[in-house]
Amino acid sequence: MIYTISQILTHSAQRVPENTAFDSGSESITFSEADQQTNQIANFLIENGLKKGDRVGLFLKRNVKSALAVHGVLKSGGAFVPIDVDAPAERIQYILDDCNIHYLITEESLTNHVNTALESFPKELVILGVDLPQTDYSCFSRETLHDYPTHTPGINIQSSDLAYIMYTSGTTGFPKGIMHTHYSCLSYAKLSRDLYDISDADVVANHSPLHFDMSTFGYITAPMAGATTIILGKQYSVFPASLSQLIEQKKITVWYSVPLVLQQLLERGDLKNRDFTSMRWVLFGGEPFPVHQLNRFMAHCPNASFSNVYGPAEVNQCTFYNRKGKETEYETLPLGEVWNDTDHLILNENQDRVKQGEIGELLIHSSTMMAGYWNHEERTRKSILEVEVHSGLKKRFYKTGDLVKEDENGVLFFIGRKDRQIKSRGHRIELNEIEETILRLGEVEQVACYTYTLSGINEIFATVVLTSGTSIENLNHKIQKSLPKYSIPKLILETEKLPRTSAGKVDYKKLKENIRSIYDSKN
Amino acid sequence: MIQKIKAYIQSELTGDSNLTLSEDDDLLGSGIIDSMGIMKLVAFIEKEADIKVSPGEMVIENFKNLNAIEEYLKSKQD
Numbered sequence: 001m002i003y004t005i006s007q008i009l010t011h012s013a014q015r016v017p018e019n020t021a022f023d024s025g026s027e028s029i030t031f032s033e034a035d036q037q038t039n040q041i042a043n044f045l046i047e048n049g050l051k052k053g054d055r056v057g058l059f060l061k062r063n064v065k066s067a068l069a070v071h072g073v074l075k076s077g078g079a080f081v082p083i084d085v086d087a088p089a090e091r092i093q094y095i096l097d098d099c100n101i102h103y104l105i106t107e108e109s110l111t112n113h114v115n116t117a118l119e120s121f122p123k124e125l126v127i128l129g130v131d132l133p134q135t136d137y138s139c140f141s142r143e144t145l146h147d148y149p150t151h152t153p154g155i156n157i158q159s160s161d162l163a164y165i166m167y168t169s170g171t172t173g174f175p176k177g178i179m180h181t182h183y184s185c186l187s188y189a190k191l192s193r194d195l196y197d198i199s200d201a202d203v204v205a206n207h208s209p210l211h212f213d214m215s216t217f218g219y220i221t222a223p224m225a226g227a228t229t230i231i232l233g234k235q236y237s238v239f240p241a242s243l244s245q246l247i248e249q250k251k252i253t254v255w256y257s258v259p260l261v262l263q264q265l266l267e268r269g270d271l272k273n274r275d276f277t278s279m280r281w282v283l284f285g286g287e288p289f290p291v292h293q294l295n296r297f298m299a300h301c302p303n304a305s306f307s308n309v310y311g312p313a314e315v316n317q318c319t320f321y322n323r324k325g326k327e328t329e330y331e332t333l334p335l336g337e338v339w340n341d342t343d344h345l346i347l348n349e350n351q352d353r354v355k356q357g358e359i360g361e362l363l364i365h366s367s368t369m370m371a372g373y374w375n376h377e378e379r380t381r382k383s384i385l386e387v388e389v390h391s392g393l394k395k396r397f398y399k400t401g402d403l404v405k406e407d408e409n410g411v412l413f414f415i416g417r418k419d420r421q422i423k424s425r426g427h428r429i430e431l432n433e434i435e436e437t438i439l440r441l442g443e444v445e446q447v448a449c450y451t452y453t454l455s456g457i458n459e460i461f462a463t464v465v466l467t468s469g470t471s472i473e474n475l476n477h478k479i480q481k482s483l484p485k486y487s488i489p490k491l492i493l494e495t496e497k498l499p500r501t502s503a504g505k506v507d508y509k510k511l512k513e514n515i516r517s518i519y520d521s522k523n
Numbered sequence: 524m525i526q527k528i529k530a531y532i533q534s535e536l537t538g539d540s541n542l543t544l545s546e547d548d549d550l551l552g553s554g555i556i557d558s559m560g561i562m563k564l565v566a567f568i569e570k571e572a573d574i575k576v577s578p579g580e581m582v583i584e585n586f587k588n589l590n591a592i593e594e595y596l597k598s599k600q601d
Binding site for chain 2: 234235236240242245269273
C-alpha cells in the first residue's frame, strides 16, 4: 500500500524493477536504478542538513535528471520547488527568497543560467550539479552522489507533509506558491491512473516543464503505475517532425500536453508519414482546443480516446470530457464532468447556487486540493469558501474564478474567467500583472493589456501611451528582460490616448477591434 | 555559408554579437534558439542557400548545432 508519493519509485522498483522508468530520448533509467539513485540524492540532502519540510529548488531541464531530483527530494522529506530556467533572474530570486530555499539541484549544462540567475543573490545555498568557484555557495558535482548510500533513508514521511510548491503568477504582481501535500498529490495520481487505466505496459509522454502542474501526470502518476515516462526536452517543441518521429519510435500509448503542441504537430509534424497506432489516450488541457483541429488530429490516432482535462493548479485536475471518434455534438469542447472524490458547486455573486443552465463561478472540493498558498494565509483564506453541505457538515471549496454552466446531464461548459486572469499556451497569466510590470519600467504613462485570439491561440497584446523621449524599441527591450517569455505581448501598439468607456474605464473592446482590423488587413 | 549562419544566429537570434558560439554548441537544448527563432533561421537558410526545407527535414538532427546544419546543407547540394 502506498501512503505517500515518496514511496512510489521503491514500490514500482519491487514490482517491475527492469521496466524503464524515465526516458528522455537520449538517456533512460530503469525503476531499480532510479530507486537507488534517488535514495542517493535523498541521503545527500539529509547529510547536508536538510530537515523535513525544507524546500529544494529544482533548476533543471526536462530530462531524466529532473525526474530523479523530484523523487530524491520527496524521499528526503523535503518539498521540491520547480524553477523555470528561462525565467528572468528577478523572478527566480523572488521564488528562492519567498520560500526560503537553501538547497538547489541543477546540472552542469545550465552553469551559465545558474550564474545569471543567482547574480548577487545573498543567501547561503547548497548546490548540487554545478561548480561555481567564484561564489561562496557550497557546490557539489553530480559525481558526489556516488559516495552516498543507495538504501532508503529512514525518514518518517506523513501524508499531510508538504510535497511540492508550484509558483504561478499572482494578482499583486508577484508569483504565488501553490502547496501540495503527499496526500493531495497521491490522490491526483490515483484518480488519474484509474480514469485513464494506466498500467506498467504504458508509455506516457510528458511534454510539460516541471513548473507546470500537468507534469505531475508524467512525473508521479506514470511511475506509480510502473509505466515508462518519456520526458520530452524543449528541443521537441521546436521540431514537431522530430516529436512525431519519437512518438512513433517509442510507441507512446498515452499523451498529455497543452493543445498548442497538438496544433504544431498538425501543422509541421509530417503526420502523413507517421504511425500513431500505439496511442490509446490523448489528454490535453490548459486552454481550449478548437474542435475542428481536434477532429483533424483524431484522424491520425485511429486507436485513441481523447480527453479534455480541466482543473486549476490549486486542485490539479477536477473534470474530464472523454471522447472517442469525431466530435460532432459540440462546437466548443465542454469541460465535462467532475471526476471521483470531488464535489462541485456553481454559485452566483451572492454565493447562492444557480439554477441548472445558469452561469456562475465553479467551486471545487476534492482530495486533490492544495494545502494553501505558501506564506499567504490571507490569500488562502480568500480562495476558499466553507459551505455547509449537510446540516452540521461543512466542506472547504476552492473558488476557481472560472465561470461555467452545467447542462441537464451534469456536463460543465466553460464561459470565461471571472477576473482578468487568462490562460495563454497553458500558462496562467494575470493581465493586470503584466500591466503593472510594464508600468514599473518607467517607459510608459499608460498601458492596457488584453488578449485576442489568432488562429485559435489566445495572444496577449498591449497598447501603451509612451513617456515622452522614449521609444517602443526601448520599451520592448526592457520588457524582454522583466517578463517571462509567455507573458510578453505579441505586439505592442503606441497610441496618444487609450480609448475609454463612458465610465472612464479602458475600453478593451475597442482595443481588440483595433487588433482585429490590423490582422484582417494583413490577410 | 556556415559563417553567415553563425553571424545571423549571433546578431539576429541571440541579440548578442559577443556570444561565442562554437560549431558543436547545442543550439536547441541550451535555449540559444527557441521555436520562433528556428522559424526565422530556417527562412534565412532557405533564402541564403536557395533551398527548400521540407517538413520532414525540420528535425533535431539537422539543426541541433552548426555542424549538423552544415552537414544538412551539404546533403541538399548533393
